[in-house]
Amino acid sequence: MDSPVIAHLKEHKDKIVELWMKKMDEAAAEAPQSNINYKALITTNETFAEVIYNYILNDGSSRNLNEFIGRILQFGWPLSYLTHGIQVFRRVVIEVIGGKAENTKELLQLYQQTDAIIDPISNKLIHDAAEQWENTVYLQKNALMELSAPLIPVMEKISVMPLIGTIDTERAKLIMENLLEGVIEHRSEVVLIDITGVPIVDTMVAHHIIQAAEAVRLVGAKCILVGIRPEIAQTIVNLGITLSDFPTRSTLKEGIETALKMTKREIVFIDQEGSD
Amino acid sequence: MRTQSCIKIKNEWNIVQARQLGRDLSKQLGFQTVDQARITTAISELARNIYLYANDGFIKVEPINDMGKLGLKVVSSDKGPGIKDVRKAMEDGYTTSGGLGAGLPGVKRLMDEFKIHSQEGVGTEIVAIKWLR
Amino acid sequence: MRIPILKLHDYLLISIQVELDDQTAIQFQQDLLEKIHETGVKGVVIDLTSVDMIDSYIAKILSDVVRMSSLLGAKVVLTGIRPAVAITLIDLGITLKDVPTALDLEKGLEKLQQELEG
Structure with a gap:
């Protein structure tokens, strides 16, 4: 059975995504990424929202998320784009569904459930990014080792x-x-x-x-x-x-x-x- | 894989057993040839010290895992006379012709970590670790 | 256990193929010196290609046997010391400074020939 938050997420998907896109757009306008063009940003944002939704609704099937994170990092986008995206998503969700709570207790529960859903995504993000960097460092270290003393x-x-x-x-x-x-x-x-x-x-x-x-x-x-x-x-x-x-x-x-x-x-x- | 192995050092033949144990275990753990030789040699030195100076004691060899970092731990313990001046025992002899007793500083260089605890009249315990590269 | 000592023309050849325990090492030292004395050879090659570990004790026996042999008038060359063994010896602080070395048995024999005949 879906938790109330999941139900809300499904019900208000359009609104949440729209609001999220808007905020991501604003953030990009405030701190433009010189090396990322606007069109690419919009498409990426759309995919990002889709990926987050898929992850949440498919209940942890992380393949798309993995792929997306991998691609974003590979293209040299900053990790902060991803973490910021997740933070904004959390805020938007709270903003949209927070109003549905009838009392403080319910509101608190919504908060906790939202955290429980979104925290794994941001943990995964950081884990994947760290792994990718470790991997890169390892490869470079090896390459350096090979170069370092040829006979x-x-x-x-x-x-x-x-x-x-x-x-x-x-x-x-x-x-x-x-x-x-x-x-x-x-x-x-x-x-x-x-x-x-x-x-x-x-x-x-x-x-x-x-x-x-x-x-x-x-x-x-x-x-x-x-x-x-x-x-x-x-x-x-x-x-x-x-x-x-x-x-x-x-x-x-x-x-x-x-x-x-x-x-x-x-x-x-x-x-x-x-x-x- | 054996998780821990212990050899009692009582005679010269036990020295060979101890180093064979170290050789097998370091190979199993995937150490490179040079580190295999380092570990085997270190164990041989430690076992010989027991045999020469303490009559009998133990060499214990076990794989270790420190937060994902793999290694091999060698513990040498005896109830021998102990070392009077540990700091002096860890000083490098300038000549190698002495051969015997050139052991401890050498063992320290062969391994990555080295701790010695010795008390006169009570015994000596040495713990040495080599990390998997 | 005994390490075989072969005589080839004016040289003695030893290839150490077994794990050297103390007893075997001491026995070898004695056997070699007796063989040098008995045959009167001027050159000896000890090949260590198959040896995967030399600790300070074995190193001492080897460097001793080189000096003892020279007292008997025979020059000894150690050959085939493996990289891993060389590195551990250096770690131990043992450089076998006065002991002649060569890459392999063949080069060891060449070295003896040059020094004894040339």
């Missing part, structure tokens, strides 16, 4: 890992794992870690890099640290760390030359055809 096999036996950006503990762990897995996968004998793109090398970062180099040695390859700027050299010395186990070079180019020597190879220039 590039530049030639047989030699790989380069260019590090760009700030290195925190979590990233350092990832770098270490990628580095070692890559060494095994490409059968690299020498790995160049290029820290040209690392803006700050503090004691912590230096420590992580040295640990990575030590781990590389354990799996049976060698590390060369390249891209060392003067201030980094200072940090390393101030740390009291001797890097005698790992060759260091100031540029990637010199590093590659060293790596070639370590793998007993060299670059030779060949005469161009016809020059002799």
Whole structure:
């Protein structure tokens, strides 16, 4: 059996929707969304009202609502549009059906029942939006992780890992794992870690890099640290760390030359055809 | 899935049992290979400490769920002599050649959370957690 | 349980395929030293590809055996240490600083050949 509020909602649907549309329109006029055109707003408002009604009358079947929320957020509409819509809906419903109450007790009951019907919608809204954002953040974090430490096999036996950006503990762990897995996968004998793109090398970062180099040695390859700027050299010395186990070079180019020597190879220039 | 497992550490062979338990459980929970190795190694260190310094004790391994965050909890407890100076025991030795006893700070680094409670003459309890990434 | 030690030309090859308990590790240390003494080889490769965990105790036994072997005149190379194992060793603060390493058995043998013959 329908609660009185549901009955009222059915009975006064046209009036409620009309009033709601009007208020949504007013709100939009007061604070226009620059990136949303007026026509789209009207259509969306109509759908929104329809979706809310369907949700309430079908008693919790949330498919349309899900779809609608998903679409709105995907198109980049602000969550505040949705929450505001629900708030206005609540107000309109109270305004329309509140007058039907015969005494305070009944009025209070109408209020409570309205809340019981509308609260789940706004909870769902927030839940869905939060989930969608979490999902996005998760995907971006993963994408960032993948980008964050690639090991590039530049030639047989030699790989380069260019590090760009700030290195925190979590990233350092990832770098270490990628580095070692890559060494095994490409059968690299020498790995160049290029820290040209690392803006700050503090004691912590230096420590992580040295640990990575030590781990590389354990799996049976060698590390060369390249891209060392003067201030980094200072940090390393101030740390009291001797890097005698790992060759260091100031540029990637010199590093590659060293790596070639370590793998007993060299670059030779060949005469161009016809020059002799 | 087993919800909790406990191994009594009395001899060298129990150390192997304890780490096999940790290896199995961390694999079941879906830890990546590196974290599996971390957990297994941490358990081995803790079990060895019991064997070397406390004669006997327990290693307890259980999955945990903290508001949706999954992890593995390792508890090492013994009624051994206890650690006189916990802070000192948690200091890193500069040489690794000592091998034995380099354990505790290492275990702390292998795991995400580490709590130690020790009382001289009463015993030691260590709780270490690794969260699923 | 005993870990088999193979002799190939002037080298000893060991591939550790079992879970290393303390007893096995100590036994292995002893067996290897005796074999070096008996055969007079100058190079040893210990392959750890199948080992998925090295704790501080096993690490100590391994680094000890490398130093003991060198006292007997044999150079030892550890090969095939897995990434996960390397990372846990570093976490433990163990770098096996003076222990030679190589990617795999083949590269380990190459390394010994270069250093002993070349």
